[in-house]
Amino acid sequence: MRTTIWEYLIPSPEKKEELWNRCTFVFNTNVLLNLYRYTANTRDTLLAALDDLKDRVWLPHQVAYEYAKNRFDVIYETIEKYKKLEQLEQEFIKQYITELRLKPTDASVGELQKLIETWISKQKRKNVLVTQASDDKILEKVLSIFDNKVGCPFTKEELDAIQAEGKDRFDKQIPPGFCDAKKEKDGIENNAYGDLIVWKQILSFSSHEHKDIIYITHDQKKDWWLMAKGRTVGPRIELRKEFAENTGQEFYMYSMESFLEQYSKHKGKAADQSVLDEVTHIERDSKQKIRKKIISLSQYSMSLERNVFDLHRRIARRQHAIANIQAKYRDKPMPPDVITQLNNTQTKMMQLQHELVIKQEELESCRQQIAENNVMITY
Secondary structure, eight states: OOSSSGGGGGOHHHHHHHHHOOOOEEHHHHHHHHGGGGGGGHHHHHHHHHHHGGGGBBHHHHHHHHHHHHHHHHHHHHHHHHHHHHHHHEEEEHHHHHTTTTTTTHHHHHHHHHHHHHHHHHHHHOOOOOOTTTTTTTHHHHHHHHOBBOOOOOOHHHHHHHHHHHHHHHTTOOOSSGGGGGHTTTHHHHHHHHHHHHHHHHHHHHHHTTOOOOESOOOOTTTTTTTTTTTEEEEEEEHHHHHHHHSOOEEEEEEEEHHHHHHHHHHTTTOOHHHHHHHHHHHHHHHHHHHHHHHHHHHHHHHHHHHHHHHHHHHHHHHHHHHHHHHHTTOOOOHHHHHHHHHHHHHHHHOOOOOOOOHHHHHHHHHHHHHHHHHTTTT
């Protein structure tokens, strides 16, 4: 019976231990991008683990591509966080002065301001390793660890075939990637099939190199993980089965938190709880902020849609008025006051048409930002 339903069985601790000792570790994009979001201690802990395992790590080409493409946004997102702190500091100082009825020149105000600025500056120096994309120390470390350990890109023909297969898989809810099906509707097809491309590249690598795989990801989406009563049990059954059938090898997955716990255990030391806490928090916090931004953009998009609809209506009304005037005076001279009325209506219509173009461009930009932020949630 065990061999009949093996994919439904959770590997024993002994089996997991054996797999850990012989596998190749593969990482998702979000693992690398979050290196820019972590504080120094967490970042250094993860980089040390990756460096220690560098002889047994590998990246799908799609992951390397997504990391290179999205790291700029994450770098400047981190810098903006400290700029926001500086703005909040100024607001707090103003409130402090108002509430206590102090003068800006009072010594206590200067002392408080210096204290806060010193703290922010210290945290920024300690935790923000990259302040501009052209001087990226994290990138240099990642390039060193994964040197000659990145897969080749698929050809256009292979990608076209994956996209065609992906449409069918998504319709049938076959993992991975069906949770990203909405991105195709948003017009971002590469990202819609990003997870499937990663999966196919892992299958190809394992098959050719005869390697068992442990895949580490921050994603907690149901198209990767088997969920039961709100609990994460392990990788999807379909993934383990497809992997075994295509490669003859074993496949398992760890969250970033579980990976660090297991790594510490194999090194014979306790995991740093503050690191585990931040790893768990950073992903949740980042996605919450993005979701709030998506909600705000969606509300603004709805407002723009109403504006566009109203402009179409107002333009149509003036086109109708112009057509009526021209039809009425088709065979007879048009009085001066009617000419003035016609010219004014045409001028107003042209102004509305110009405004419509601007609003439509703004609406398209807003929709693109929503789509891009939806993509960011998966990284």
